[in-house]
Amino acid sequence: MGNLNDEKAINHVHTPVEGTPDKEPPKTSVGVLGWLKENLFSSWFNTILTFIFAWILYVLIKGTLSWVFLSADWNVITKNFALYFVGQYPKEEIWRVWTSLSIVSLLFGFSSGLWKGTVRQLSVTLSVIYAIIAVMPFITGESRVWLGINILFIYAGMFAISKIPKHKVITITGWLISFPVIIFMLHGFGVFSEVSTNLWGGLLLTVLIATVAIVASFPIGVLLALGRMSSKLPIIRWVCIAYIELIRGVPLITILFMAQLMIPLFMGGINIDNVLRVMIGATLFTAAYLAENVRGGLQSIPRGQHEAAQALGLNSTYRTTFIILPQALRAVIPAIVGQCISMFKDTALVAIVGLIDLLGIAQTIVANPKFLGKQMEAYLFIALIYWVISYSMSYASRRLEKNLGVGER
Amino acid sequence: MRKRSWIFLFSIVMAFAFVLAGCSDDSEEASTSNDSGGDSQATSGTSGGSGGSAKPTLERVKERGKIIVGVNGKLPGFGYVDENGEYSGFDVDFGRALAAAIFDDPNAIEFRPLSAQERFTALQTGEIDVLIRNTTWTLTRDTEVGGQFAPTTFYDGQGIMVRKDSGINSLEELEGARIGVQAGTTTELNLADQFRKLGIEYEAVVFEDSNALVAAYEQGSVDAWTTDKSGLVSRQSTLKNPDEHKILSESLSKEPLGPVVRQDDSQWFDIVKWVTLATIEAEELGINSQNIDSFMDSDNPVVRRFVGVESNLGEKLGLTNDFAVRVIKAVGNYGEIYDRHLGPDTVFKLERGLNDLWTNGGLLYSPPFR
Numbered sequence: 001m002g003n004l005n006d007e008k009a010i011n012h013v014h015t016p017v018e019g020t021p022d023k024e025p026p027k028t029s030v031g032v033l034g035w036l037k038e039n040l041f042s043s044w045f046n047t048i049l050t051f052i053f054a055w056i057l058y059v060l061i062k063g064t065l066s067w068v069f070l071s072a073d074w075n076v077i078t079k080n081f082a083l084y085f086v087g088q089y090p091k092e093e094i095w096r097v098w099t100s101l102s103i104v105s106l107l108f109g110f111s112s113g114l115w116k117g118t119v120r121q122l123s124v125t126l127s128v129i130y131a132i133i134a135v136m137p138f139i140t141g142e143s144r145v146w147l148g149i150n151i152l153f154i155y156a157g158m159f160a161i162s163k164i165p166k167h168k169v170i171t172i173t174g175w176l177i178s179f180p181v182i183i184f185m186l187h188g189f190g191v192f193s194e195v196s197t198n199l200w201g202g203l204l205l206t207v208l209i210a211t212v213a214i215v216a217s218f219p220i221g222v223l224l225a226l227g228r229m230s231s232k233l234p235i236i237r238w239v240c241i242a243y244i245e246l247i248r249g250v251p252l253i254t255i256l257f258m259a260q261l262m263i264p265l266f267m268g269g270i271n272i273d274n275v276l277r278v279m280i281g282a283t284l285f286t287a288a289y290l291a292e293n294v295r296g297g298l299q300s301i302p303r304g305q306h307e308a309a310q311a312l313g314l315n316s317t318y319r320t321t322f323i324i325l326p327q328a329l330r331a332v333i334p335a336i337v338g339q340c341i342s343m344f345k346d347t348a349l350v351a352i353v354g355l356i357d358l359l360g361i362a363q364t365i366v367a368n369p370k371f372l373g374k375q376m377e378a379y380l381f382i383a384l385i386y387w388v389i390s391y392s393m394s395y396a397s398r399r400l401e402k403n404l405g406v407g408e409r
Numbered sequence: 410m411r412k413r414s415w416i417f418l419f420s421i422v423m424a425f426a427f428v429l430a431g432c433s434d435d436s437e438e439a440s441t442s443n444d445s446g447g448d449s450q451a452t453s454g455t456s457g458g459s460g461g462s463a464k465p466t467l468e469r470v471k472e473r474g475k476i477i478v479g480v481n482g483k484l485p486g487f488g489y490v491d492e493n494g495e496y497s498g499f500d501v502d503f504g505r506a507l508a509a510a511i512f513d514d515p516n517a518i519e520f521r522p523l524s525a526q527e528r529f530t531a532l533q534t535g536e537i538d539v540l541i542r543n544t545t546w547t548l549t550r551d552t553e554v555g556g557q558f559a560p561t562t563f564y565d566g567q568g569i570m571v572r573k574d575s576g577i578n579s580l581e582e583l584e585g586a587r588i589g590v591q592a593g594t595t596t597e598l599n600l601a602d603q604f605r606k607l608g609i610e611y612e613a614v615v616f617e618d619s620n621a622l623v624a625a626y627e628q629g630s631v632d633a634w635t636t637d638k639s640g641l642v643s644r645q646s647t648l649k650n651p652d653e654h655k656i657l658s659e660s661l662s663k664e665p666l667g668p669v670v671r672q673d674d675s676q677w678f679d680i681v682k683w684v685t686l687a688t689i690e691a692e693e694l695g696i697n698s699q700n701i702d703s704f705m706d707s708d709n710p711v712v713r714r715f716v717g718v719e720s721n722l723g724e725k726l727g728l729t730n731d732f733a734v735r736v737i738k739a740v741g742n743y744g745e746i747y748d749r750h751l752g753p754d755t756v757f758k759l760e761r762g763l764n765d766l767w768t769n770g771g772l773l774y775s776p777p778f779r
Binding site for chain 2: 088372
């Protein structure tokens with residue numbers, strides 16, 4: 001707030017002059033005092049601003065802290081802790097959720113052993129989060145054991161992967177098959193006792209819907225973008241344009257209502273699982289936006305690239321797959337990640353159509369007469385969860401951009 | 410730009426065409442399978458009897474091994490998820506009563522939390538077997554929307570909350586008061602209707618959001634606020650000093666809430682109706698979940714028929730004769746359900762009022778079990 005005139009800062013640069021003995025700079029221009037003077041009290045106007053903002057900060061922090069530690073009642077979190085994460089998933093089957101999480105942790109470990117850098121930072125952060133949860137006083141012993149196993153998996157995977165032959169193949173296939181395996185674990189499909197999707201809830205459901213929407217919409221979005229850009233196939237182009245513009249002209253909540261209300265009407269007696277319905281709706285929605293992002297990337301590729309590829313004798317499939325798309329996608333990574341983050345947060349809308357995702361479970365918990373009027377605590381807690389996950393994604397994307405050199409061309 | 414909007418318009422037209430096609434299919438199906446409504450014309454339109462209505466609901470429920478109940482998952486006292494991850498609440502217990510009557514297991518049940526908008530579609534398409542979601546019984550919903558209302562389980566009504574120190578005790582004393590109300594609800598219209606009828610001048614302060622409304626009332630920027638009485642009561646317990654407020658005894662509207670089923674299955678309607686009535690009849694007979702075993706060898710013919718040792722009332726419904734016993738053992742009689750979720754031991758401390766037996770001056774009245 002204070003650094004309004006940079007010119008003053010230049011005056012403080014300390015340059016030793018030959019022949020004169022080195023003197024200590026005046027105390028007021030270096031160290032803490034110097035920094036304060038330079039940044040907060042450089043003029044009478046900045047001094048006033050500093051005091052005003054200091055006062056506002058003091059009031060805000062004091063109010064927040066006294067609410068957090070004195071008047072807030074965190075029982076609404078601690079007594080329902082498991083509900084926020086897995087919803088109504090049956091207690092006796094909870095090991096299946098833990099096993100699924102362990103698979104993810106192990107894969108994170110593998111990946112961080114392989115690629116280091118950002119993935120390793122994320123994995124370490126994940127293990128720290130596990131550890132923080134594990135030391136909370138209200139966590140059951142069983143959960144602590146599982147959290148310990150997960151931390152172990154992350155680090156074991158990190159160090160073990162390089163010693164395994166074909167580690168890259170194992171890790172990538174691991175990620176690819178992890179999703180169906182996890183869905184299988186969670187649902188049971190007759191092998192384990194079946195846990196129907198209406199019992200899936202909380203963060204588990206939020207993450208599943210977001211993952212499906214993001215992963216499944218990617219290929220659809222790319223195809224739509226290519227279709228819209230194609231000049232030789234007018235009918236496909238028209239269909240793609242119609243689809244994209246129709247979906248983009250409608251709010252997500254409308255599509256979710258359509259999915260929840262219209263699909264059962266159209267399908268007659270056939271019952272599509274309502275979690276699946278929402279996943280389809282979210283995927284179709286995200287695909288349209290993703291297509292526009294990808295199209296932006298495609299348009300940014302100079303015509304010379306097409307021509308160069310053509311000159312090499314590549315046919316149009318090879319041209320698109322190996323020359324154009326990789327460059328186009330790389331150019332729009334920030335936009336795509338932004339889309340993923342917004343999709344992750346948009347999943348909160350499914351609470352309106354009756355699914356109990358993270359937001360839905362918070363709403364139903366505060367309807368418990370024991371926790372009436374504790375909305376603030378519950379919503380603050382889920383906001384924190386949303387923030388941690390969204391911020392991790394945006395952090396990862398920033399690092400990815402840096403590594404790929406996007407924006408430095 | 411013009412091309413684009415033309416496509417958009419075209420797509421909308423197509424979408425509507427599909428919707429209309431879907432509706433007309435449904436109404437045909439409804440009129441063929443509709444054996445309870447007299448005029449099939451009246452039940453067509455939005456009423457969809459689809460959802461595999463070829464099979465009676467009871468049969469489908471038994472095949473499935475559980476009953477699917479549409480509930481409100483976010484209404485304090487009526488439906489919420491407790492700390493153990495189980496659904497709990499007043500409405501929820503009537504769902505459990507049905508599960509107990511059919512399967513002798515109050516947990517043979519799946520809850521489908523529904524929003525107010527999607528509840529009737531879910532019912533019409535057969536996604537749920539019964540809707541127990543604080544739904545007000547109205548003529549339109551009974552006819553056009555295609556619902557069939559079982560006996561009212563909760564007589565609600567719109568009420569008004571005021572501060573005790575305001576000295577206001579009746580609607581007439583609200584002359585010139587600022588009354589907070591939520592926008593776009595029937596409560597806003599009821600308030601206007603009622604006060605115009607009484608010839609009272611007042612100032613309606615309209616809020617978009619109920620939380621903002623309560624906050625404004627607490628800060629004193631409105632003198633009173635209005636919504637359904639059960640809502641007022643549950644909100645009162647969250648105010649800073651609940652004892653400084655009171656709810657006027659007058660009601661501005663009638664809100665009878667109860668279970669709803671589809672119109673196309675009169676046997677299923679009967680089951681839902683008589684299971685609900687069983688809880689009321691049990692209270693009238695003095696039977697509750699604790700003492701029910703002592704009634705099994707009663708000499709009273711009314712009791713003997715109720716518990717199923719005489720006559721075959723349950724079989725007439727397609728259930729077992731001891732269905733009422735199963736219900737009472739699982740969830741208790743009406744009074745027990747009420748006390749458990751809304752009564753004096755809960756934070757709501759809601760008086761029985763209209764929801765008392767007819768013998769105590771309330772409206773609960775069960776036709777005879779014979």
